[in-house]
Amino acid sequence: MYRYIFGPVPSRRLGYSLGIDPLPSKICSYDCVYCEVGRTIQKTIERKEYVPADLILDELFRFLEETRFRIDVITFSGSGEPTLHSGLGYMISKIKERTDIPVAVLTNGSLLWLDEIRQELKVADIVIPSLDAVSPEIFIKVNHPHLSITPDKVIEGEAKFRKIFNGKYWLEVLIVKNVNDKESEYRKIAEAVKLINPDKVQLNTVVRPPGSGRAEPVDVKELEKLQLIIGEKAEIIPPFEAKSEKGGNLTLLDNLINMLEIRPCTLDELSAVLGVEKESIKMALEGLKYKNIMIEKEVNGEVFYKIKRKEGVV
Ligand code: SF4
Numbered sequence: 001m002y003r004y005i006f007g008p009v010p011s012r013r014l015g016y017s018l019g020i021d022p023l024p025s026k027i028c029s030y031d032c033v034y035c036e037v038g039r040t041i042q043k044t045i046e047r048k049e050y051v052p053a054d055l056i057l058d059e060l061f062r063f064l065e066e067t068r069f070r071i072d073v074i075t076f077s078g079s080g081e082p083t084l085h086s087g088l089g090y091m092i093s094k095i096k097e098r099t100d101i102p103v104a105v106l107t108n109g110s111l112l113w114l115d116e117i118r119q120e121l122k123v124a125d126i127v128i129p130s131l132d133a134v135s136p137e138i139f140i141k142v143n144h145p146h147l148s149i150t151p152d153k154v155i156e157g158e159a160k161f162r163k164i165f166n167g168k169y170w171l172e173v174l175i176v177k178n179v180n181d182k183e184s185e186y187r188k189i190a191e192a193v194k195l196i197n198p199d200k201v202q203l204n205t206v207v208r209p210p211g212s213g214r215a216e217p218v219d220v221k222e223l224e225k226l227q228l229i230i231g232e233k234a235e236i237i238p239p240f241e242a243k244s245e246k247g248g249n250l251t252l253l254d255n256l257i258n259m260l261e262i263r264p265c266t267l268d269e270l271s272a273v274l275g276v277e278k279e280s281i282k283m284a285l286e287g288l289k290y291k292n293i294m295i296e297k298e299v300n301g302e303v304f305y306k307i308k309r310k311e312g313v314v
Contacts (some may be wrong), residue, residue: 001254004056005063006078006262008071010269012237013128013170013202014104019262020060021078022085023050029081029110031144032132032216034176034265036208037079045111045146053087055312057094063098073126074099077106078262084111102126110149112157118164127169129158131196133180134188142180151192169218171198175205175223177216185227186282193230201234203227208264208304217300224226252284254275257307260294264304 010017027050062075067271074095077083082105085091092103102125109129111117121127124193131154133139139151173189175181193201201225206217220236227234255274259265267285271278285305288294296305 002059002063002258004051004059006018006258008069008273009259009263009265011073012207012275014075014126015072016070016071016273017075017104018063018069018101019062019078020056020074020076020082020091021080021262022053022056022082022088022091023080025076025079027080027084029084029146029149030108032108032215033142033179034174034206034210035211040080040144043144043146045148047084047086047111047117049087052084053085053091056087057091060095061098071101071226073102073104075104075106081108081110083107083117083121088117089123092120092123094125103152106126108143109154109158110145112161113153114157118157118161121161122165124167126170127161127165128170128172128202129161130172130174131155131158131186131189131192132174132176135185136191138180138185138196140180142174142176153190155195158198162197169173169198171196171203171204172201173226175203175226177206177218177274181217181218181222183225183229186229189226190230193233198233201230202237203230203234204237206299208299216218225249252280253287256281256284256288257293260305260307264297264306266304268303270305 004021006019006021008018010016024054026037026040027041027042027044029043029045031043045185082088095103104126105121105124106128109131112129131137134151136151139145171193203223205223206215223236227236256270267278267281271283292304294307296303
């Protein structure tokens with residue numbers, strides 16, 4: 001079993017993404033209402049080597065040797081804010097020395113005002129920072145940031161990073177019903193997008209069950225409204241399209257646990273990623289349910305499965 005590597009999971013933007021989770025759960029500079037992982041246990045902006053970087057790399061390289069999954073991208077994400085790991089730049093460089101698989105970093109963007117982080121992320125292939133609000137009161141409502149972080153600081157850091165980063169730079173905006181879904185806020189976000197100048201702006205809403213159950217999705221019409229205001233760079237993230245493939249030499253149960261420990265998935269997604277018929281997946285899920293280590297939750301008519309976290313929060 002692997003501790004820091006998960007997936008490959010179906011990503012609506014990246015295809016089959018092999019995740020690296022470089023932080024113990026759950027350390028972040030935000031505590032977003034929509035977070036799939038659950039409430040932030042340690043809200044901080046302190047960078048340190050929370051887990052030895054070489055341990056993570058050893059596991060990753062072992063995984064790449066041992067398995068035969070299709071992997072489109074290696075993604076730093078997981079159960080916290082990856083830029084808080086002080087070895088992030090070192091790990092990205094080492095991965096790029098060993099493999100041609102593109103490296104992506106999903107970040108909330110809150111620490112890009114730090115020059116050292118901009119320099120470390122420069123060597124990644126894809127960086128996807130977030131910006132969910134510009135007005136301070138809405139920013140607090142949606143992201144519950146560390147006290148030292150303001151929207152101006154986030155926008156400044158994201159704009160500075162654009163100037164030195166030549167890879168794919170996609171800004172993510174996530175809209176939550178009754179939180180940041182006001183037209184006046186959309187216009188402010190559109191102004192910030194001009195300053196940041198990303199390659200694309202990906203519009204998203206709550207798709208998977210948030211860990212604390214606090215956030216609700218908006219209708220696609222809201223995302224279309226925001227898309228019109230931002231203009232041609234904006235796109236609505238499409239649902240994951242299933243492509244069938246692969247196998248691997250872990251058991252089906254191991255693979256399911258690996259995937260569902262990190263993020264909730266639907267039956268269709270599990271079947272597509274693991275290349276296993278839905279009936280077999282259903283039986284394995286029943287087994288996990290029987291052992292009382294898995295929960296299921298319905299969002300927008302779709303059932304998502306997830307492994308329970310040890311402390312009982314999902
Ligand atoms: S969604 Fe991302 S940024 Fe927000 S609390 Fe969760 S891990 Fe942190």
